Structures are given as structure tokens and as C-alpha cells.
Amino acid sequence: MLRLILPVALFLISLLTIFPAPAYPLWLLAIIVDEFPWIPILVTFICLLTLKNVQYPLVSNLLLLGALLLFISPIIRAKMIANDLAKNVSANFGQADHWLRASTQSFSIAKIFNSVRNIDYITLPYKYNKMTPLSMAFYPSALGGKRPCVIVVHGGSWKSGDNTQLPELNSILSREGYHVAAINYRLAPDSQSPAPVQDVKDAIAFLKNNAEKWHIDTNRFVLLGRSAGAQIALLAAYTLNEPCIKGVIDFYGPADMVWGYSIPSNPLIMDSRKVMEDYLGSSYDASPKNYENSSPILFASEKSPPTLLIHGENDVLVAYEHSRRLNLKLQEKGVPHYLLTLPWATHGFDYNINGPGGQLSTYAVSYFLNSVTR
Structure with a gap:
């Protein structure tokens, strides 16, 4: 037995x-x-x-x-998803450059066993919070000339984490010719929404002010966020009215804070209501406006930048429903967008950049960036 x-x-x-x-x-x-x-x-x-x-x-x-x-x-x-991925993203964002279509596979079984060599980054303080510097990990582009810049906003339930998380994608994008600025931001409960969105705005201003030194194209920024960082990135993209933001990438982020509070996650996984209350300052019943003002889905409009959504259907921290609902809203508003659905994947699937979900999401991100920053 x-x-x-x-x-x-x-x-x-x-x-x-x-x-x-x-x-x-x-x-x-x-x-x-x-x-x-x-x-x-x-x-x-x-x-x-x-x-x-x-x-x-x-x-x-x-x-x-x-x-x-x-x-x-x-x-x-x-x-199976890889067979149609290039066709699907091109239908929503247009054709990518020839080099991307010709040199990149969206999924390779052999690649599952590979590793990624991370490149060195430069730590740059971009603003001060109560005499403490907020910094960004800056990965310079491997290509010369003025290059687009991807601003990465880390996850961590708005109260933890930092800009050293998941550096593999940053290294890959740097080698593909993008500057990458992975930022730290003010954390809950000491700082609450919309403080992190203001930090994104200040990071953009810092990068613009130093554009000549780092060869940054100030007209081509893209925001990328994971989990809580995706909520920040989406809200920044949809509310800052910055024409330089050419797109936003959402990895499994909470797009509808009102709905998310009404349907909490499994308490054996995370006390999602407590996490949201720490970030927004109160319960929904006490301050519903705080939840509405922090819900990217309510700010999606015809003027919103192109959006790439990536989410696993087995996500137990941030329900897949967030991305499904935002996908419908973007469709209604006519915003160029695509939802990459990974049926088997859970929250944080891109921890392994060469896993099945990691490979597909990396391809979609590369294709999206190539399209919106041309």
C-alpha cells in the first residue's frame, strides 16, 4: 500500500x-x-x-x-496557442517587423530547458520620498541611437516587492533594443492610491529629463506591470494623459477594484480584501469612490493606448475575470488590444521565462512592443 x-x-x-x-x-x-x-x-x-x-x-x-x-x-x-499567436497579435496590433517574425518562435519545447543570462543594470534614484530615494533599475538598450523605453512596475500586493523582481524579461527586452526602467514606488499602507501612479508619472519625467544622456526616445514609452503593478500601470496609462505612452502591458492585474472587492480570493491563498483596504485606505462600504478611482476598467476610453493583457485562467490571487472584463471594455471602446489567455497557468507563471506560459507571454510582449513603438 x-x-x-x-x-x-x-x-x-x-x-x-x-x-x-x-x-x-x-x-x-x-x-x-x-x-x-x-x-x-x-x-x-x-x-x-x-x-x-x-x-x-x-x-x-x-x-x-x-x-x-x-x-x-x-x-x-x-x-496549440503558439500556432495562432502571431496571427492573433498581428490582427490586433498590425504586422511586426520582418526580423521578429523571421527570427522568433512563439514556443519551442527545446527552449524549456534553457536559461537566460541577465545583464547588469544601473541603479538611478528618480525621486525622494521622506528623504528616502525611490530608484529605478535601468537596463540600457543594446542597440544604438534613440530607443523606446519600457517602464516596469513590480507586483507585491501594493505593499511589498521591489524592482529586482523577474529581471529575465528586462534583459531580453534590453537585448532587443529597448531601454528598460524597472521602478520602485511608494508602498502601502504608508502610501495609498494614487501615490504609485504619481510615481510612474515622476519616473517618466525623470527619464525625459535624462533622455539625452541615456539616448531615450521621449515620444515612445510603454508601461508594463505585474499583478498589483499592472493595476498601477493600467491606471497610469489610462489617466495620466501622456501622449508619450504608446502602450500598456498587463500581466494578471486587478483591473476592476470594485468587482474584486465584492468577490474576494480564497482566504487560504490571500486575504484580498485586507490587501485592498491597506492600499485604498478603507473598506468599499466606507469609501466606494476610492475603489472606483483605482479601477482601470472605469477609465478605459476611446483615447486609451493599445493594451496587451496576459492572464492565466487558473490564477488564484487575481481572478482571470479581471482581464476578461477589461478585454470586453476595450473592445467596446475600440481600443487596439489583445488578451493572451493561458488555460493552465496560475499567478506568477512568468517566474520561469522559458516555461510554456513564459515563452508565449514573452513573444506577445516582444510583438506588441515592436508594433506600438515603430
């Missing part, structure tokens, strides 16, 4: 590829299962070859085969 425990455990773990994680530790495990699929595939394959003399061999083998198929499923589904 003890030998049957491992097949049962692997099968239950494999269900994370199709069902949302029910608890915080399982959410972390889901990232490994979904975006490092070769690990559970290898473990399951070894079990199939080595587990002998079990009491119920047929049950054991069926469980292991079922687990193996589910562990492989993110790769299969990623390949």
Missing part, C-alpha cells in the same frame, strides 16, 4: 494543471508543475519504470499514466 502513495500523490499534484490551487503552498507548487513541466514529467516517468511489485499494479500504472498526460498538457496546450 505504501508504494501506491507516490502514484496517488503525483496524480493529485497533476490536477494543478487543470484546477486552481486550493491553498497557498499548492499555488507555489502549481508554478513548478505548470512552468517547469520537465521536472514532474521526469519524476513520473522514473516511477513508471521503477515502481514494481505494488499491491495494485493496474491502479498504480493508470494513475501514473494519467499524471504523465496531465503534466505534459501545458506543453501541448502551449503549442
Whole structure:
């Protein structure tokens, strides 16, 4: 019976590829299962070859085969999405330059085993908050001349995290010819909305003032945010009225704070209402206007810049519904946009830039940037 425990455990773990994680530790495990699929595939394959003399061999083998198929499923589904990804993004944002279409695959199984060499960044203080500098990690473009700049806003529930998070995409974009400025911003509960949006505005002003030194094209900025940072990036893009913002990229961000408060996340994952109250200063009942003023979906209009949305359907921290609702609003307003839906993926799937979700999202980001900054 003890030998049957491992097949049962692997099968239950494999269900994370199709069902949302029910608890915080399982959410972390889901990232490994979904975006490092070769690990559970290898473990399951070894079990199939080595587990002998079990009491119920047929049950054991069926469980292991079922687990193996589910562990492989993110790769299969990623390949299916990849087949139409270039066509879908080009239909919404126009054709990208020839070099991107010719040299870049949206998904490669072989690439799952690769790593990314991060480049060095330069720390630049861009403003002071109570005598403490807010800084940006600046990745200069690998190409010469005046180049567009991507401003990256980190996640962390508005109260934690910093600009060193997930540097791999910053390095990739720098090599592709973009300056990347990953910013720190004022955190809750000491600072509340809209303080981080003002920080984005000040970061843009700083980069413009130093454009000649760093060879920045001041007419071509794109905002990119993850999770809480995506809410900040979207709100900045839709409310700052900066013509230099040519696009905004939203990785699994909360776009509708009013709806998000009404449908809290699983408390075994995160107390989402407490997180929002710390950021917005009160409950929704006490200050509904704060939630409305911090909901990007309510500010999306015909004048909003092109928007790329990227979200996993199994996200247990920020519901996929946020992106679905914003996608409909942008469609209604006629804003060029695209929602890249990853059916197996959970929150933070791009922790592995070369995983199935990481590869697809990186391709979509590269295509989007190439299109909106031409």
C-alpha cells in the first residue's frame, strides 16, 4: 500500500494543471508543475519504470499514466496557442517587423530547458520620498541611437516587492533594443492610491529629463506591470494623459477594484480584501469612490493606448475575470488590444521565462512592443 502513495500523490499534484490551487503552498507548487513541466514529467516517468511489485499494479500504472498526460498538457496546450499567436497579435496590433517574425518562435519545447543570462543594470534614484530615494533599475538598450523605453512596475500586493523582481524579461527586452526602467514606488499602507501612479508619472519625467544622456526616445514609452503593478500601470496609462505612452502591458492585474472587492480570493491563498483596504485606505462600504478611482476598467476610453493583457485562467490571487472584463471594455471602446489567455497557468507563471506560459507571454510582449513603438 505504501508504494501506491507516490502514484496517488503525483496524480493529485497533476490536477494543478487543470484546477486552481486550493491553498497557498499548492499555488507555489502549481508554478513548478505548470512552468517547469520537465521536472514532474521526469519524476513520473522514473516511477513508471521503477515502481514494481505494488499491491495494485493496474491502479498504480493508470494513475501514473494519467499524471504523465496531465503534466505534459501545458506543453501541448502551449503549442496549440503558439500556432495562432502571431496571427492573433498581428490582427490586433498590425504586422511586426520582418526580423521578429523571421527570427522568433512563439514556443519551442527545446527552449524549456534553457536559461537566460541577465545583464547588469544601473541603479538611478528618480525621486525622494521622506528623504528616502525611490530608484529605478535601468537596463540600457543594446542597440544604438534613440530607443523606446519600457517602464516596469513590480507586483507585491501594493505593499511589498521591489524592482529586482523577474529581471529575465528586462534583459531580453534590453537585448532587443529597448531601454528598460524597472521602478520602485511608494508602498502601502504608508502610501495609498494614487501615490504609485504619481510615481510612474515622476519616473517618466525623470527619464525625459535624462533622455539625452541615456539616448531615450521621449515620444515612445510603454508601461508594463505585474499583478498589483499592472493595476498601477493600467491606471497610469489610462489617466495620466501622456501622449508619450504608446502602450500598456498587463500581466494578471486587478483591473476592476470594485468587482474584486465584492468577490474576494480564497482566504487560504490571500486575504484580498485586507490587501485592498491597506492600499485604498478603507473598506468599499466606507469609501466606494476610492475603489472606483483605482479601477482601470472605469477609465478605459476611446483615447486609451493599445493594451496587451496576459492572464492565466487558473490564477488564484487575481481572478482571470479581471482581464476578461477589461478585454470586453476595450473592445467596446475600440481600443487596439489583445488578451493572451493561458488555460493552465496560475499567478506568477512568468517566474520561469522559458516555461510554456513564459515563452508565449514573452513573444506577445516582444510583438506588441515592436508594433506600438515603430
